[in-house]
Amino acid sequence: MKKQPSTERKLFMYAWKFKNSILIGLVCLIIAVALELTGPFIAKRLIDQHIVGIENQWYQVEQSDRxxxxxxxxxxxxxxxxxQNDDASQPAAIVQVKRAYYFVNQEVPMQGQRSLQGDQLTIKSPxxxxxxxxxxxxxSTLYQFFKPEQRAIYWLLGIxxxxxLIAAVFKFSHTFILQRSSNRIIRKMRDDLFAHLQxxxxxxxxxxxxxxxxxxxTNDTEAxxxxxxxxxxxxxxxxFxxxxxxxxxxxLNVKLALMCLALIPVLYGWMKLYKYLGGKYNTVVRSxxxxxxxxxxxAIQGMPxxxxxxxxxxxxxxxxxLNERHFTYQRKLVRLSALTSFNLVNVLRNIAFVGFIWYFGSASLGVEGLVTVGVLYAFVDYLNRLFQPITDLVNQLPxxxxxxxxxGRVFEVLDEHGESVETRELERYKGHIAFDHVSFAYEKDNYILKDLSFEVKAGQTAAFVGHTGSGKSSVMNLLFRxxxxxxxxxxxxxxxxxxxxxxxxRSHMGIVLQDPFIFSGTILSNVTMNDSSISREMAVSSLKAVGADRFIEKLPDGYDSPVKEKGDSLSMGxxxxxxxxxxxxxxxxVLILDEATANIDTETEQLIxxxxxxxxxxxxxxxxxxxxxxxxxxxxxFVLNHGTMVEQGTHHELIAEGGHYYQMYRMQQKGLKAQAM
Incomplete structure (x- = not known):
């Protein structure tokens, strides 16, 4: 037996049907992400080269430029x-000590611990x-040293x-395209599900x-x-x-990035745990x-x-x-989600920042001073950005x-064996019906019809009678397939x-049930069933032919009078x-009348x-x-008894036989006489 694909695989297959638009949306997303993530790199360059970059070695030159x-x-x-064109001579340096900047008219190390005694600067390096x-x-003097960098700063900020702005356009496109594709997927799934139900x-x-x-x-497809x-x-x-x-x-830093990778298995493990527990609870909730x-x-149907x-x-x-069971498992889901959401992410964020402080504080901010302010800023920015998608992921787990x-519940229906739909027109058949040694059971080996054979010629009227459970309706169910x-x-x-x-x-069959179903709409729409091949004139003519015009023409809107679902505003007749x-x-x-006159009063029966x-x-x-x-x-x-044919013939023939039919007829006649008295 071929193994069924997993639920995730089936969901992916539905999405794959709209792969082109989804791919365009993902491309827009990648571009938007790439553009947004350039921010910390630009900030790093702006800080290191153009803001704190003035803390550097300087040289006296002869020629003036920007x-x-x-x-x-x-x-x-x-x-x-x-x-190469600069004639550099006397070296100098600008050094920051605490919050002040100092000019030193000689070359000094830029790395190391700094201290100041009066106008004497001491720099201790390894x-x-x-x-x-x-x-x-x-x-004002310090501003002069910053002034050459202003142009670059403005350019970087402008870029x-x-x-x-470009990222915002691509992000909008990505959101719009993906959500439109998502709605198209669901529309396709609902259409497939409803078509499969039929x-x-x-x-x-x-x-x-x-x-x-x-x-x-409705509910499951909406989820x-x-x-x-x-x-x-x-x-x-x-x-992304x-x-x-x-x-x-x-x-920026391979070692720190490897440390941050530890978040991935933690997040993956939590998602697996949530999938196990959340899936178990949600199965009960949805059921x-x-x-x-x-x-x-x-309850609504049976309220009377x-x-x-x-x-x-x-x-x-x-x-x-049922409501209590739903409440109990929803409470379990709420407890599980409360353990997840921001709590888990905050713990991970705090652990990451402890590692970050330890790494930069003890390993990188020593006397060697290996990390620039710009790199530090970029790391903090990226770490903050890293936890936003993690928060989004965790919050979407429920x-x-x-x-x-x-x-899973929807695909369970779609996996039910359905039958192919063939609507190719058949030439109208004459209606010669034959059952040849037919046996039928709704449940295994519990046969309702047993070796039943009969024949009805085209144009004939044949009746099936028998006590409840004799198999009369089963004959019609089989004929209608x-x-x-x-x-x-x-x-x-x-x-x-x-x-x-x-x-x-069924294309050339019609049926009238004991309790006919009336759809919400109008009287005419219930006759035409919104079939374009049935004109208004044909529907009105049919209503008149059966005598329905006698009550319809008394209604305010006549043939266009609205009717409610099940036709509760109309009498049974x-x-x-x-x-x-x-x-x-x-x-x-072929016309089938399934006890069509069983619930009809005598006056209406004459009309019928x-x-x-x-x-x-x-x-x-x-x-x-x-x-x-x-x-x-x-x-x-045809007289049926427990799924077998016991008598057949005309009314007079069966009366003359004095069998089952005769006994039934006599009992009904006694009942009618008793009612008349």
Missing amino acids: YTVEYKGNLYKRKDRLD DKTVTAKAERLSL YVVLL RLPMQYYVNQPAGKVVARV IKELYVRVLATFVTSF YMAGIYVALFL TVSEMNGNINE IIQAFRQEKQTSNEFEE QLEVARVSA FYDPQLGKITIDGKPIKDWSRQQV QRQLIAFARALAFDPA QEALEVLKKGRTTLVIAHRLSTIQQAEQI
């Missing part, structure tokens, strides 16, 4: 600004100790602002409460939407930011939400019965039990697990219906007439009997009936 500074009648130029006369620079066999819906199915189409819209974008953004920051850290939806749906039998407390207790569990028999075959015009798709078999008109409008070759004569013309009609008075004109009557 980098020279006049001091006491002489021109001086920084050592790193000298070029190699030697140097003492020199130092002159404190006033603020950084421009880079940030391909699932009827047995699936027998075993699944409607509320649970609805929860998977997955958050995965693609928010979680995916956050994880991808955080990954962290990768970019680590690259920058390695460029409970589905059960709550099913419970609420059932609940109130009539005073079961409000019992129903409330059942819901409260939503990630909700989405992952929800995706809601189910397929385990044994035997069913043919229409001599062709096995299994050779056609379920949609093709009115709903039944609309169902008849619906069947007539689609002009089926008249409508039946119209409906029967030119089509095969199969009738399931409890009222034997409604089927006396049928060409054939």
